Amino acid sequence: MLVVMKAQATAEEIQAVCDHIEVMGYRPHPMPGAQRTAIGITGNQGEVDRGNLEEMSGVAEVIRVSKAYKLASRDVKEEDTIIHFAGTDATIGGRNLAIVAGPCSIESREQAFAIAEKVAASGAQFFRGGAYKPRTSPYAFQGLGLDALRIMAEIRDTFGLRIITEALDNESLDLVAEWADVVQIGARNMQNFSLLKRAGRLRMPVLLKRGMSATLDEFLMAAEYIMSEGNYEVILCERGVRTFADHTRNTLDLSIVPAVQKHSHLPILVDPSHGTGKRDQVLPMARGAVAVGADGLMIEVHHQPEKALSDGPQSIYPEQFARMMDEIEQIAPIVHRELPRGIHVETAATKPHDSSIR
Ligand code: PEP
Ligand code: MN
Numbered sequence: 001m002l003v004v005m006k007a008q009a010t011a012e013e014i015q016a017v018c019d020h021i022e023v024m025g026y027r028p029h030p031m032p033g034a035q036r037t038a039i040g041i042t043g044n045q046g047e048v049d050r051g052n053l054e055e056m057s058g059v060a061e062v063i064r065v066s067k068a069y070k071l072a073s074r075d076v077k078e079e080d081t082i083i084h085f086a087g088t089d090a091t092i093g094g095r096n097l098a099i100v101a102g103p104c105s106i107e108s109r110e111q112a113f114a115i116a117e118k119v120a121a122s123g124a125q126f127f128r129g130g131a132y133k134p135r136t137s138p139y140a141f142q143g144l145g146l147d148a149l150r151i152m153a154e155i156r157d158t159f160g161l162r163i164i165t166e167a168l169d170n171e172s173l174d175l176v177a178e179w180a181d182v183v184q185i186g187a188r189n190m191q192n193f194s195l196l197k198r199a200g201r202l203r204m205p206v207l208l209k210r211g212m213s214a215t216l217d218e219f220l221m222a223a224e225y226i227m228s229e230g231n232y233e234v235i236l237c238e239r240g241v242r243t244f245a246d247h248t249r250n251t252l253d254l255s256i257v258p259a260v261q262k263h264s265h266l267p268i269l270v271d272p273s274h275g276t277g278k279r280d281q282v283l284p285m286a287r288g289a290v291a292v293g294a295d296g297l298m299i300e301v302h303h304q305p306e307k308a309l310s311d312g313p314q315s316i317y318p319e320q321f322a323r324m325m326d327e328i329e330q331i332a333p334i335v336h337r338e339l340p341r342g343i344h345v346e347t348a349a350t351k352p353h354d355s356s357i358r
Contacts, residue, residue, distance in 0.1 A: 001048035002076055003039040006060045013058030014039070024051055029230070031077045036060065040071045042228050067263075069220045071227035072234070077265045083205050083233050085162050085181060087347035089340070090125040092205070092235050093267030096340045097332055098296030100126035100164055100269065101321060104311035105133055105141060106148035112155060114303045118318035120159040122325045123341030126182070127152065127161035128298060132172040133310060134188050141309040145172075149179035156181070160345040164207055164298075173198055182207050187239055187274075190214055190222045200229025207235040207298075209271070212242045212250070216259050223266060236260055236268040237298060238289075240275030249277020249314065252285050257292045273300035273314045282316050283324050290328045293335050299324070 003017055014037055018028035021041055026048060029040035041048050054062045065075050082094035092098040101119040106112045106129040116127050131148030133141060144151075152163045162181040167173035173195065176183050182205045189195055190211035199206045206226055210219050223234045238257065240250025252275030260268045270289035272282045286297050302308045302315035316324070329339040 001041040001044070001050070002063050002065050002070070003041070003053055004060045004063065005037045005039065005058050007036045009037065009058030009060075013056070017053065017056055017059060020051070020053065020056065024049065027228075027230075029071055029076075029227070029232070031071070031232070033077050034079050038076050040065075040076045042070065068217065069224040069264075071232065072220045072223045072264045072266055074263060074265050079265060080261075081232070081234075081265045081267060083235065083267065087345060088125075088160070088162065089344045089346075090162055092269070093295050095336070095338055097290065097294075097328065097337050098126060098267070098269065099124045099325070099339070100128050100296065100298040101301045102128040103130075103302050103308065104273075104300050104315060105130040105309050106144055106151055107141075107309050109151050109154075111303070112148075112151045113158070115301055115318070116155045116159050116161060118303065119301055119321060120161055120342070122318070122322045123339070124321075124325075125162065125340065125343040126164050127155055127159070128164045128184075128300075130310070131165050131176070132168040134166070134168055134186050135310070146175060149175060153179055160343045162343065167195070167199070169195065170198060173202075177202050177204060181205070182235070185209065187211050191218070193225055196222055196225035197229050200226040200231045202231055203233075204231075205233040205235060206231060207237055207269070209237045209239045210241070210253075210256070212240075214241070216256060216263070219256070220260070220264055223264070234266050235295075236264075236266050237271055238268060238275065238294075239271040239298075240277075248275075248281060250275055252276055252289075254285075254288055254292045254294075257289070257294050261293060267295040269296045269298050270294040271298040273298070273311070273316075277311075277314045279305070279314055279316055279320075282314065283320060283327070286324050287327055287331055290331045290337070291335060297328070 021028040027043040133143040166184040272285035
């Protein structure tokens with residue numbers, strides 16, 4: 001159920017409707033839009049009893065949302081969600097492309113800084129690097145954990161880059177939330193519902209990667225899990241799905257971009273690194289991703305990929321990343337986008353901070 005407020009509804013009227021929804025035993029999710037505020041209702045087992053919501057002051061209409069996902073849906077919010085990063089000009093969603101670049105794993109301070117310097121020089125605004133790695137083999141490199149988070153915090157202080165890194169479980173979620181700017185939930189955890197709910201209790205952006213065999217509905221329902229707990233800053237990321245094809249590691253499904261954009265207001269990035277698994281396919285698929293209208297890219301970059309402790313074969317060299325930026329900059333205007341170069345930081349970094357679970 002969705003309560004659509006009148007365009008001229010006051011903050012008090014919106015609050016009164018939210019209070020009333022709580023009294024009814026449900027959870028209100030006010031979603032301000034450019035034209036009007038809509039209030040999503042969750043917490044109901046079956047049909048929501050409309051009560052006298054329709055008669056309340058400032059209410060335009062009360063409508064049933066037929067889709068399984070509500071808060072992620074365009075029915076609740078027509079305009080694209082744009083996520084802002086306090087104290088900077090960086091955004092994810094909207095006109096500017098968001099470029100996330102960095103190694104698969106943080107391997108050492110030297111390695112991380114060497115790569116960060118290069119991707120910052122090419123104009124990336126976000127730095128990625130695994131601290132906690134979901135590896136197929138328990139004997140493979142598992143990540144440097146907290147040491148990696150500390151290295152990335154230093155990278156933020158030095159280059160201004162905002163930090164995106166994966167949380168694998170409850171314990172790493174708390175640490176990543178404390179040290180990073182965006183918490184990544186990986187493909188293998190896309191349906192780890194308890195982790196999704198916990199991420200939903202954070203008040204910071206969550207980047208949710210598509211599961212290896214997830215349908216569009218399953219992907220959006222995973223986002224809904226996060227949003228249903230009150231965290232509306234969800235960024236989706238297509239990273240390829242499993243198919244019979246063996247010329248790539250995964251099959252990058254670029255068609256999910258317009259499909260997501262039709263049904264959801266959430267931003268969607270594309271990761272052609274995991275999506276192809278092959279260095280020479282990353283640049284062409286990055287161009288394609290921008291051309292189909294992705295809100296940004298996640299790219300694995302390594303200065304010595306032959307020595308990388310994870311995902312070397314799909315990591316591009318810094319020079320290739322620089323070329324990619326030049327090429328997508330030219331494609332961007334055709335799809336009404338712009339590529340910002342570099343991040344402007346107005347206020348000093350505030351991390352590590354208390355982004356504790358509410
Ligand atoms: C990653 O981005 O480092 C990663 C492990 O990706 P995925 O969850 O898509 O496999
Ligand atoms: Mn990787």
